[in-house]
Amino acid sequence: MSTITIARGGRQGSPTELRTGTFVGEVWGDPVLPATEGWLVNNVHFAPGGRTNWHTHGVGQVLIVTAGEGFVFDEHGNGGRIGVGDVVHIPGETQHWHGATSSAFMTHTAISVGGHDWGREVTAEEYRQAHDQEFGA
Template identity: 35%
Template sequence: MSLIIHRNGDRPGVSGPANSFTGTVLISPVISAPAPASLRSVDVTFAPGARTFWHHHPVGQTLRVLSGTGLIALRGEAPHYIRAGDTVFIPPHVEHWHGATPTTAMNHIAMQEEPDGETVWLEAVTEDDFNRTPAA
């Protein structure tokens, strides 16, 4: 196999689909590594108030916040602020959501291995869950 180089601008971003995201979201590809690797990574920009639906990953997910301030929450828990420079690991099969705050945009790189399946998308995050007071 040869070296693979994806040049900046060669692969356009797409809007986050309405069955997985609330609000304005731009998803730009980073890598979908060929087998035997299973790394998938995207650059995601959330406008203020935008967020994912509840979801989980078969072997977990890592987020690296590049700019702005966002929120991340596990099912049944208050959200936590995440800020530029933060890295978050969500364990396998743990239901969660992440996105911008109501007033601040956020951009992160999402990384996950998907050897045995794709992201499992669930229902939209309610306004009550989104507006819940973040943990200190």
């Protein structure tokens, strides 16, 4: 028999953790719900310039921006600047990255379904191109 899980205050009680290895810059994560039935929910806090590595999700991912301003891009250059109130859907198996702009923090709730595969770092040049595309060179 399954049961309903309630994360009081939007957290599972785990401490905030510095995310390393699959992120560039300072990125902090708050697990919201324990991984269950292929779902993973985290609040992720990016310092200016902080970003994920390239990665994919087996089924997909939804990002809900709750503070600040950032970017999300796939391997083909699709995406753009995101801000408070924006909701982003990333289809399964889409190679992508997301993170803060160079001048603002960003926080989003990330709802991921299915496993994920982490790739290489988003280079400084790739990040600069995203910035220039959205803010002008």
